[in-house]
Amino acid sequence: MNQDQTIDDLLAKYLADETDAHESDTISEWIIASEDNQKTFDHSKLIWDGVKGVQHQQKVDVDAAWKKLNITKKEKIEVVDLSERRPLKKLNWVTNFLKIAAVFVLLFGLWYVAAKQFATPKNDVLTFQSGNQSVERVLPDGTKIILSKNSTVTYPVKFEGENREVNLIGEGFFDVHHDNAHPFIIHTQGTDVKVLGTSFNVRAYNAQVQVVVKTGRVQFSKNNSHVILEKGQKAEVLANVNTIVKSEDLDRNTDVQANAKSFIFEKKSLAEVTEILSQKYDIQIIISQDKIKNCKLTASFEHENLENIITVIAETFNLKIQYQDDRIILSGEGCE
Structure with missing residues (x-):
C-alpha cells in the first residue's frame, strides 16, 4: 500500500472516530505538514459531515419496500392464473418500471437533502488550532x-x-x-x-x-x-x-513571528525577556531577586534552544541557573 492509500485509509478512520491515539497523531501531523493537506482535510470533513446529515435525515427501509413489491407481484400473478390469462410479460415490464422509478425517487431524495445541507455554507465555520508549534x-x-x-x-x-x-x-x-x-x-x-x-x-x-x-x-x-x-x-x-x-x-520580536525560536532584544529588561521566553517555550522562568528584573539585555537569537539562551543571559549578568521540574529560576547580585 502506498503513502496516499495509507493516508486515505487513516483519514476515513479519523473522520469516523475509529482511530487510536497513534493514528490520530499521524493524521494531525499530516494536516499541519502543508496547506494542501489542510485544504484536503477541511474539504473531506465538510463532505463527511454532509453525508452523516443525509444518513440521519433520509432513512429508507429498502428490504421492506422490495418485500412489499414482491408480495404485490405474487398476488397479481395468482389472479392471472385463475382467469387463465397470460399477461406475465406485461406484468414484468410494470414491475421493472416500478423498480427503476423507486431508485430514481430514492436518488432524488438523497440529492435534495444533500443540496439542502450544502446550500447554506455561510453558517459553517472552521476552527484551526496550532498545537505545540x-x-x-x-x-x-x-x-x-x-x-x-x-x-x-x-x-x-x-x-x-x-x-x-x-x-x-x-x-x-x-x-x-x-x-x-x-x-x-x-x-x-x-x-x-x-x-x-x-x-x-x-x-x-x-x-x-x-x-x-x-x-x-x-x-x-x-x-x-x-x-x-x-x-x-x-x-x-x-x-x-x-x-x-x-x-x-x-x-x-513581532517582526519574526514566523519563527517562534527567533528573538531580537534591544535594551529589554530581564523581566520582559523572561516573559517572552516563558510564553514561547511554555515554561515558567522566575527571577528570584527584584534587582535583577531591570537588567537590560541587548542580544539576538536565531534557531537557539532555550537552554542556550538562558546560559547566555546568565553569563551576561553573572547569574545562577536552577532547573526545577517545569520551571527555571535565575538568581544573582544584579547588574549594577
Whole structure:
C-alpha cells in the first residue's frame, strides 16, 4: 500500500472516530505538514459531515419496500392464473418500471437533502488550532495568519456579508488581504481589531490583549473606547480594565513571528525577556531577586534552544541557573 492509500485509509478512520491515539497523531501531523493537506482535510470533513446529515435525515427501509413489491407481484400473478390469462410479460415490464422509478425517487431524495445541507455554507465555520508549534494559515479571502503555539482561530468557510470576521484565542500575526468594501475584524477577549489591509500582531492571553502594527492602520476597540494605531505603534488592554493604553514602543520580536525560536532584544529588561521566553517555550522562568528584573539585555537569537539562551543571559549578568521540574529560576547580585 502506498503513502496516499495509507493516508486515505487513516483519514476515513479519523473522520469516523475509529482511530487510536497513534493514528490520530499521524493524521494531525499530516494536516499541519502543508496547506494542501489542510485544504484536503477541511474539504473531506465538510463532505463527511454532509453525508452523516443525509444518513440521519433520509432513512429508507429498502428490504421492506422490495418485500412489499414482491408480495404485490405474487398476488397479481395468482389472479392471472385463475382467469387463465397470460399477461406475465406485461406484468414484468410494470414491475421493472416500478423498480427503476423507486431508485430514481430514492436518488432524488438523497440529492435534495444533500443540496439542502450544502446550500447554506455561510453558517459553517472552521476552527484551526496550532498545537505545540507556530503554524501558517491562509483564510478564504487570502489573509495570512501565523498562529503562535497553543492558539486557536475560528473563521467561516466563506466570508459573506459586509465584514470579514474571525475569533482568536492566543496569539497570531495577521497579514490581511486588502479589501476596502469588506473590513476585517478580529474578536478576542472582549476587544475588536478592525482593519482594511495591513499586517499586525495580536496577543490575547488571560484577558490581557496587545496589538502591535507592522504596516497600515488598525482600529482597536473595547466597549465604547477605541484608538487608531499606525505603523510602529501598539496598544494594550489589561485584564478587568477598560482603558486602552497606546504607545510608540514597538517590540521588534513581532517582526519574526514566523519563527517562534527567533528573538531580537534591544535594551529589554530581564523581566520582559523572561516573559517572552516563558510564553514561547511554555515554561515558567522566575527571577528570584527584584534587582535583577531591570537588567537590560541587548542580544539576538536565531534557531537557539532555550537552554542556550538562558546560559547566555546568565553569563551576561553573572547569574545562577536552577532547573526545577517545569520551571527555571535565575538568581544573582544584579547588574549594577
